Amino acid sequence: MLGEMVFRSEDVAAADRFDYWVELFGRTHAPMELRSEYADDFWASQRVLDLGAVTVWSGTFQPLVFRRTPKLIRQSDPETYHLSLVVSGTGGGVWRHRETEYKPHDLLISSSSLPNDVHSTGDPAVVGMEVPKALLPLPRDMADRAIGTPASTQEGVGALLAQFVTRLTADTAPYQPSDGPRLGAVLTDLVAALFAHLLEAGDCLPPETHQRTLTLRIKGFVQEHLHDPQLTPASIAAAHHISTSYLHRLFEDEDATVAAWIRRLRLEAARRDLTDPALHATPVHAIAARWGFLRATDFSRAYRTAYGTTPTDHRHQTLRSRE
Template sequence: MAVPDRFDYWVELLGRAHAPMELRSDHADDFRASQRVLDLGAVTVWSGAFQSQVFRRTSKLIRQSDPEAYNLSFILHGTGTGMWRHRETRYKPHDLFITSTSLPNEIHSSGDPVTTVAVEVPKALLPLSRDMAGRIVGAPVSGREGMGALLAGFLTQLTADTAAYQPADRPRLRTVLVDLVAALFAHLLETGDSLPPETRQRALTLRIQAFIREHLHDPRLTPAGIAAAHHISTSYLHRLFRGEDATVAAWIRRLRLEAARRDLTEPALHATPIHAIAARWGFPRATDFSRAYRAAYGTTPQDHRHQAFRGDE
């Protein structure tokens, strides 16, 4: 971009890619910044480098446009301060900071340049009440240890070299990221002091859902086994899922079918037998898989695969 247009274009770019915001910088007359975006569908990952600036998202801007998303940024170089109505937090390299497009904030960043990798996740994938969101947004999180390190490491590796990934990898990468963010949120909620029961319940539900996704391949994954792994009763597990859109067993079955459906249309797995894909996702009996698949999608696994690859044959 031409020098006089750089900063205004940067403001416009961030507004389109993320959410409208006010920006100011002492370097506006000769501003330098870059951003690389990795589109994973509902989830977006990016790496960026920019000169010191102030980001401000006001109540007015939120009323005008709110994509309703959480943003988690891992700082590689630079420092910053985030200010919300409920908290002020200072950041340094190897820290993660969490913002919400729905909460007014002012972020001061400094460095030459500031470099970050970040992920933006729709709130619909991580449903939290406004009270719980307030506990998470702005919470200090280290990217050197624990859940923060897992997320930071994955983001860093993912953005370092995207050449090895194919378009078909997007759903898998998106699932991993959502699981890591959900696990981090659950950890932050559970370690808070004097949390109300409903907050602890939601944190536990997020942790259980991440556990289910991680063990989908295990045919022994059952409500009783899940409850035992989390030291709760099976009846309490079912109560936790009353607020979800399916029972525990139905939730497991739906995720398994979705995963198998993706694999059936994956070109790299075209030669893999259907029964092997079914077994990979927790359906050891091919007849059970075919019956569940037809009930969910109105077609058999074989017909769906044939339809998906008909143009290639």
């Protein structure tokens, strides 16, 4: 599991909760002036994940006003970009050059080096990302122009970034502490791609960042289209306007070829369905077809190669063991 720290306001005496939250938020993000009409009996929770130089956190809290003042910036500036994925609640913010409102599914971009005044309403829940400015391969003055810009997570790079952090914060069990810096590097590339997209400055990104972002976008596309029996390297390349040979080059550093990776994902999905008691009446061939295996013999052969048993035998053994 990744290194993490959890805070719950109920673990602190009511009289101390708000001050403790202010201190904690200052360590996670940057020192802030916080105000809330609920300060006398404040509730909040926060879970902070350590991704090396990058930090990701999920939090829920009562409505607040956040102020990053020039005085606080002079006293302490970690020089980070902060991105908030708004899960619930609404609000608005004022920066030196921009005033904006935000709503669920927006990504709000801020900077520890610029004064701001942000307020939240409703039942705020966010996923926050703290990325050192030095890690982004974009000119600093150009990147700063994205501050205060709400980015949609309904499509494109914003959706890819939101999916990544949402899945990461939902379940850290599959990851080891050593995975943290690698996941942080992936997150940094996605944030850089988002900035470049917002600024229409794609040419400012180094080629390796373009490639990693494209590879992640392709992986997301494959996950969404596993059911399609026509999903092949050629169709994937065509959907992303690249050649099949370039697609294979993107996967040279992966642990499997594109076709082998698709087959593995399909087998894993079929295996989950076969061992799901709720689907015990669904024929094996129907489950195979659901995951892109149109020929039962091909599915059975691939399944035996991967798991050392036939789909039917595996299903029976698993369901009997649960009786």
